[in-house]
Amino acid sequence: MSESESPANAKRRNPTMNDVAREAGVALRTVSRYVNGETNIDPTLVERIRDAITSLGYRRNLAAASIRPGWTSKMLALVIGDLANPYYSSIARAVEERVRSEGYLLTTVSSDEDGARHDQLVDRLMEQRIDGMIIVPPRAQTRDWDTIPPPVPPVVFVDRPGAFPSADCILADNDGGAAEAVSFLLEKGTRRIAFVGDGLDIFTIRERHKGYLSAHRAAGVEPDLESVFTSAHTSEQAADIVRRVVETESADAIFAANNRAAVGALMAFRSLGRRLPMIGFDDFEAAVLSTPATSVVTQDIAAMGTLAADTLLARLAGDASPARTVVLPTRLILRGSEAA
Known part of the structure; x- marks a missing residue:
């Protein structure tokens, strides 16, 4: 056996099935059959192959195997x-x-x-x-x-x-879920509902904004476009927006268009010591811990x-x-x- 073919040299690189076959003293085809889960192999050879795999630290190269037709990387x-x-x-x-x-x-x-x-x-x-x-x-x-x-x-x-x-x-159903939430707030008598969320270039936020607008149309209420905020990428940014809304009394309810906006609204309410009616989109673990607990549109994630x-x-x-x-x-x- 040459130096390049020695078991010691195989351990210095990723061992191959050829290395396992040499170490076990069996044919390469037999090692291949064992690695691929075939069971009709002489038990004595199975033991030798298993010992060689353990000794060399051989691992099957699924990425390479997946190149061959009919193979999968799993x-x-x-x-x-x-x-x-x-x-x-x-x-x-x-x-x-x-x-x-x-x-x-x-x-x-x-x-x-x-x-x-x-x-x-x-x-x-x-x-x-x-x-x-x-x-x-x-x-x-x-x-x-x-x-x-x-x-x-x-x-x-x-x-x-x-x-x-x-x-x-x-x-x-982002559109329908948002429309249901905003419709409920409108039915309760609120008329200036602030939309607080991320950018409208995000499909889910865009759909929820669509539901927000359709709920107003269905109720015959003109939405206040100045109460639509789509720059709340983080909870902190949402908190700043809601804090300004509460302080200026520019809205009488909040629709938080995602979980981070809802968390930000809760942060603002706590810092101000007062709150507005709110429904959020997406449930979150802390929603039941607020006082009162946070109402949400939930999807089965x-x-x-x-x-x-x-x-x-x-x-x-x-x-x-x-x-x-x-x-x-x-x-x-x-x-x-x-x-x-």
Whole structure:
């Protein structure tokens, strides 16, 4: 055996199946059959192969294997907008639990709402030969999916639609949920309802703003456009906005268009020692701890993540039906903060 072929040299690099075969004194084909789960192998050879794998520290190279026709990396990817947002953490947990039950490993990465970073991540994940992707598109989408050379792995968009007609999409009824919440506030007699949220370049915020406007139209009330605030990217920014609204008495109710806006509103109420009726969109853990507890429009985030995972797994299993968009219903939970 030459120095380059010695077991000691194999340990200084990533050992291969050839190294295992030499160490065990068996044919490469036999090692391949063992690694790929075949069971009709002589038990004596199985023991020798197992000992060689342990001795060398061999690990199967799934990325390389996935290049071959019919092979799979057993890896999926989830691209979200913000790892720090509990909303996306809940989606990630639901997706991971579902795909793990089918033997897949999930890689989760964040675009930080940056279109260029999102595109880089998608390119890198495809270079890694992942089997499929679940993607929350960034606020500014720049990816031209038509320019990606095949093969493109199955893609499922979640929370927001993406510019890829052949991909499935799982959404919540943002428009309808917001309209229900704002309609309820209007029915209670409030007429100047401040909309506090992130930018309208985000699909979910844009849809919730649409619901906010449609609720006013349905009630025959003219919305106060000066009470629409779409610069609350953080809870602190939302708190500043709500504090000004309360101090200037420019609105008599708050519709917080996402969980961070709702948290910011609570921060403002606490610092001022007074509050306005409020309903938020998206539930959050601290919602039941405020006094009164925070009323919210809630979406079943776990169901959204699980359905996205199920849809992707079905595509990987050969489902070739036309791409579809599924809109999941929301629910208004009244806990007391909607009252004056």
